Amino acid sequence: MTGESDCLLCPMRQLSIFAGLTIEDLSPLGMVVEDIHLPAGATLYRQGENARYAFTLRSGAMKLSVHRRHQDENRIVRLLRYGDLLGFEGLNQARLHYQHTATALDASDLCLLDLTALNRLSEDRPKVRQALIGRWQSALEEAEFQLVEIGAGKAEACVAAFLCHWCRVFPDGAWVPFPIERKELADYLGFSAAHVSRVMADFKRNGYVKESGKRINIQYIPLRRIAGA
Structure with missing residues (x-):
């Protein structure tokens, strides 16, 4: 208290x-x-x-x-x-x-x-x-x-949907608190940690996601396209 x-x-x-x-x-x-x-x-x-x-x-x-x-x-x-x-x-x-x-x-x-x-x-x-x-x-x-x-679909779509949802109240390109380890995200989404790590690495390589410490910066348009939104 x-x-x-x-x-x-x-x-x-x-x-x-x-x-x-x-x-x-x-x-x-x-x-x-x-x-x-x-x-x-x-x-x-x-x-x-x-x-x-x-x-x-x-x-x-x-x-x-x-x-x-x-x-x-x-x-x-x-x-x-x-x-x-x-x-x-x-x-x-x-x-x-x-x-x-x-x-x-x-x-x-x-x-x-x-x-x-x-x-x-x-x-x-x-x-x-x-x-x-x-x-x-x-x-x-x-x-x-x-x-x-x-809760359903391919890992790429699920991770993209989660990232968009997590950052939803922030503007495009803003740095958002993201203290979630790959293992925790994988457990929540129902995939292996290795699979989620590969997806996040692909997103970062393509410029859709940036990370710095416990913060994340996402590009909504490509991630929403991948999520099927």
Whole structure:
């Protein structure tokens, strides 16, 4: 914990769970939102733990992984960047435990919300409930995108689609934080690390992608063509 967050002044408010609420809507809520910081490699919560809190990722990057008992392995199911939400399983009363393990890929800052208080607010205030429904709809669209655009097809198309999606809010040619190792990207996309490394090397050789440290610079037009978008 690093202190309480001021949601009224936060530049991330339109990407948070309170997106769609005005300052007039937020002022009387009395919801305490805590700021937390995680170093790279730290675990925020583990699969199967009680879902007591939900989070908005304010900076950094995280992965959500699922342990598959029958194969005794962990599989990355989502890669998260700033503005993404996680840990909201507890809003569904039928799911009281986290469905994933959340791990920081890079130093990350998050907002923490108590799910009991958030559930109570959603029951008492229609605008809060409406905001939650809107964010659930966004999460559903994100899942559909991953299934349709990223989760099938050749490696070149999948990697290109992922890069365009990851960098989507940045202009063409901008340098974007990208603290994702080839192994993690390969695990998420369902290919070998060697295959993903070859694809990225081809993209870089053709000038579609540049990398510097934990940042990436992409050219949208050729990558979207490869992705079939």
